[in-house]
Amino acid sequence: xxxxxxxxxxxxxxxxxxxxxxxxxxxxxxxxxxxxxxxxxxxxxxxxxxxxxxxxxxxxxxxxxxxxxxxxxxxxxxxxxxxxxxxxxxxxxxxxxxxxxxxxxxxxxxxxxxxxxxxxxxxxxxxxxxxxxxxxxxxxxxxxxxxxxxxxxxxxxxxxxxxxxxxxxxxxxxxxxxxxxxxxxxxxxxxxxxxxxxxxxxxxxxxxxxxxxxxxxxxxxxxxxxxxxxxxxxxxxxxxxxxxxxxxxxxxxxxxxxxxxxxxxxxxxxxxxxxxxxxxxxxxxxxxxxxxxxxxxxxxxxxxxxxxxxx
Numbered sequence: 001x002x003x004x005x006x007x008x009x010x011x012x013x014x015x016x017x018x019x020x021x022x023x024x025x026x027x028x029x030x031x032x033x034x035x036x037x038x039x040x041x042x043x044x045x046x047x048x049x050x051x052x053x054x055x056x057x058x059x060x061x062x063x064x065x066x067x068x069x070x071x072x073x074x075x076x077x078x079x080x081x082x083x084x085x086x087x088x089x090x091x092x093x094x095x096x097x098x099x100x101x102x103x104x105x106x107x108x109x110x111x112x113x114x115x116x117x118x119x120x121x122x123x124x125x126x127x128x129x130x131x132x133x134x135x136x137x138x139x140x141x142x143x144x145x146x147x148x149x150x151x152x153x154x155x156x157x158x159x160x161x162x163x164x165x166x167x168x169x170x171x172x173x174x175x176x177x178x179x180x181x182x183x184x185x186x187x188x189x190x191x192x193x194x195x196x197x198x199x200x201x202x203x204x205x206x207x208x209x210x211x212x213x214x215x216x217x218x219x220x221x222x223x224x225x226x227x228x229x230x231x232x233x234x235x236x237x238x239x240x241x242x243x244x245x246x247x248x249x250x251x252x253x254x255x256x257x258x259x260x261x262x263x264x265x266x267x268x269x270x271x272x273x274x275x276x277x278x279x280x281x282x283x284x285x286x287x288x289x290x291x292x293x294x295x296x297x298x299x300x301x302x303x304x305x306x307x308x309x310x311x
Contacts, residue, residue, distance in 0.1 A: 052104025161228030
C-alpha cells in the first residue's frame with residue numbers, strides 16, 4: 001500500500017508529490033507522519049526496515065495502539081503516558097528523546113527519536129512528523145557480532161557470544177579485579193518456561209524467543225558490557241565498573257523490556273519473560289564462586305514466581 005504524504009504546505013502536482021515521496025523514502029532515518037489524533041498516514045521505507053513493519057500494516061493505526069510499544073530507558077511505556085508526539089501536538093515544541101521500540105520480530109531496539117510539529121496555514125498544529133534511527137549502541141552490537149564470528153566466539157542461534165567467549169571474558173575481568181581492583185557485576189538470565197514455548201509453539205518459535213531475548217539484552221546494555229549465551233535458555237552479561245545499585249537497575253530494565261515485548265508467529269503472538277540473578281565481584285571470588293552466587297539468586301527468582309530480579 002503506497003501511503004500519501006499529507007500535511008505538506010502548499011499545493012503539489014502528482015509529479016511533485018511522487019518526487020517528495022521518493023526523497024523521503026531515500027532518507028537514512030525512519031520517518032512517519034501522524035495527525036492530531038496520532039493516526040499514522042505516512043511510513044517511509046527506512047521505517048519499514050528499522051521496525052520490520054510494512055507501510056500497509058501501519059498506515060491508519062494510531063501510535064497509541066502501541067504496536068511499537070515505545071518505552072523509556074527504564075522500560076516504562078510512553079504511548080500510554082508521557083508520549084512525545086502527544087506533547088508536541090499540545091505545545092508545538094520540537095523534541096528529541098532516546099527510546100526503545102519493539103521490532104516486529106519481538107526484540108527491543110534503541111533509537112533516537114526527533115519529533116516536530118506540522119503547522120497549518122493559521123500556524124495551528126495539524127500533525128507531527130517523527131524521525132528515528134538506530135543509535136550507536138545498535139551499530140556496536142552488529143560490529144561485535146562480526147568480531148565474535150571471526151574468532152569462533154559467536155553463538156549461531158542467538159548471534160551473541162558463546163559460552164567459550166563468556167568464560168574467557170569472565171577470567172579476564174577477574175584477573176583485572178585481582179590486579180587493579182576494577183569492579184564488575186554479572187547477570188544470569190533464564191527464559192521462563194522455555195520448554196513450554198517449544199512444546200506449544202515448536203522449536204522455531206523457541207529459537208525466535210532466544211533471538212529476541214538476546215537482542216533485547218544486547219540493546220539495553222552499554223557497548224562496553226559483555227553479552228553471551230551461557231547455554232540452553234540461559235544468558236549471561238558482564239558489566240564492568242558497576243555498583244550493586246547500577247547492576248540492579250540494569251537487570252530490572254532488561255526484565256521489563258522483555259516482559260513488555262511480544263514475538264509474532266505465523267498466526268499469533270507469543271510473550272516471554274525472564275528471571276534474573278546477579279552478583280557483584282568480591283575479594284577471593286573465582287569464576288565458580290561468582291557464578292554460583294548469581295545462579296543461586298536466579299534460582300530464587302524462579303522459585304519466587306519467575307519474571308523477577310534477585311541480587
